[in-house]
Amino acid sequence: MQNERTATIERKTKETDVSLTLSIDGxxxxxxxxxxxxxxxxxxxxxxxxxxxxxxEANGDLEIDAxxxxxxIGICLGQAFKKALTDxxxxxxxxxxxxxxxxxxxxxxxxxxxxxFLHYDIVRLDQxxxxxxxxxxxxxxxxxxxxxxMTLHVLVAYGENTHHIxxxxxxxxxxxxxxxxxxxxxxxxxxxxxxxx
Numbered sequence: 001m002q003n004e005r006t007a008t009i010e011r012k013t014k015e016t017d018v019s020l021t022l023s024i025d026g027x028x029x030x031x032x033x034x035x036x037x038x039x040x041x042x043x044x045x046x047x048x049x050x051x052x053x054x055x056x057e058a059n060g061d062l063e064i065d066a067x068x069x070x071x072x073i074g075i076c077l078g079q080a081f082k083k084a085l086t087d088x089x090x091x092x093x094x095x096x097x098x099x100x101x102x103x104x105x106x107x108x109x110x111x112x113x114x115x116x117f118l119h120y121d122i123v124r125l126d127q128x129x130x131x132x133x134x135x136x137x138x139x140x141x142x143x144x145x146x147x148x149x150m151t152l153h154v155l156v157a158y159g160e161n162t163h164h165i166x167x168x169x170x171x172x173x174x175x176x177x178x179x180x181x182x183x184x185x186x187x188x189x190x191x192x193x194x195x196x197x
């Protein structure tokens with residue numbers, strides 16, 4: 001019987017107070033209260049399409065802007081994946097998804113390698129979607145990759161509607177992480193010729 005792959009992360013600073021619980025082997029249930037509605041929407045998409053269960057309660061200095069809140073949630077989510085996966089044993093490690101959203105095609109590729117790196121190459125976005133500063137999507141992904149030990153490549157070669165572009169990225173992120181975290185019964189340790197990551 002596979003061990004339960006869950007993690008709870010608490011992060012409290014002078015700027016934010018975040019409580020996050022992740023279950024990798026979930027059913028796509030999201031209970032999110034970040035104070036940033038568009039981020040709640042994107043993380044719900046990631047959760048549903050990745051079949052994770054995710055709960056977040058966050059309070060941040062939104063009177064300034066959403067930057068600290070979005071980044072700290074990325075930090076906590078990355079830490080949660082890393083904690084839940086422990087030493088990355090017995091998982092596929094790699095994931096890749098090309099996902100269409102109307103006129104947009106997004107591709108997200110990940111290596112759960114304990115070597116954090118983000119490559120973010122997308123078409124130009126409108127500065128805002130509603131009240132959300134779209135530059136914060138990259139900040140979220142950078143924090144996720146850094147604190148989750150993920151090599152993460154996000155590519156959008158074409159797309160016009162900024163909402164569609166970000167939605168495609170987060171859906172593809174969920175599917176990609178689902179692939180990479182899936183248990184491979186042929187493995188007894190990390191997928192590495194070196195024997196460890």
